Amino acid sequence: MERLNNTTELGAYNTAIKDIAGVTEVSTFYEILKALPASGEFQDEEIITILSDIRTEKARTKVAWAIKKTLLQFYNDDHRALISSLFGGDITTDDLRFVFFWHLALTNQLFRSISVNVLTSVYYSGRASISQDDIIPFVKEIKKDNGSPLWAEETIYRIATKYLSLATKLNFISPGRIKSFNHIRPSSEAQVLFLYFAKLFSPNTSNILTNELLPVSFIPLEDIQDRLKKLSLKGFFNMNFNGVALNIELTHSYKGICDALYN
Secondary structure (H helix, E strand, C coil): CCCCCCCCCCCCCCCHHHHHCCCCCCHHHHHHHHCCCCCCCCCHHHHHHHCCCCCCHHHHHHHHHHHHHCCCCCCCHHHHHHHHHHHCCCCCHHHHHHHHHHHHHHHCHHHHHHHHHHHHHHHHCCCCEECHHHHHHHHHHHHHHHCCCCCCHHHHHHHHHHHHHHHHHCCCECCCCCEEECCCCCCHHHHHHHHHHHHHHCCCCCEHHHCCCHHHHCCCCCCHHHHHHHHHCCCCEEEEECCCCEEEEECCCCCCHHHHHHC
């Protein structure tokens, strides 16, 4: 799958989420993605201007770097069209938080790994809360198993705490010393959008049950067939279950799915 942006490898680990999570309001990122140029890319100065609420120039520069390494990365034209139409469209703020989460899961390997292997694992286990102690050992294993840069202990701690900070801003977990899970349930429209993100991530696989992103759909595995069957009847996608594979065929373009769902 061809990428549009050659700034970084989408499959490479980096710590950009530390700086992304440092921004007070996630609506700042929504504003950037809403202003996504139809062609070409943002200039550094344009991003820094949008980040004018950040106090120091050094901090603004770091966040701008992180934005270019994550939010402004796209797999292909379809990915870019999906993000542009959704953030420029008339969709609910609640759905946008899921869209932002899934977009970041596509474009940042570290965020995706923590989300798939830690956040959702703890959530589905039935535990009421999550902490940095759940994330830190996992990040250390990533570093060991994948030959990632030698992140310092302080960096790993900040990755864990900043990840939780971002999850809090997205209202997946509650603020405060104890990070309790909120009830996470995407709307019917968001559930459909997830399938489009999942296909972007794994374009050659129709079986949603084998898609690595499935845990971050926040649809319990035991419910997924029934939920998707009801949604498929509305024509947003086609579904076929053969007893083993739950195959999904998209019926709308990545640009057109926003209008189909919300207009």
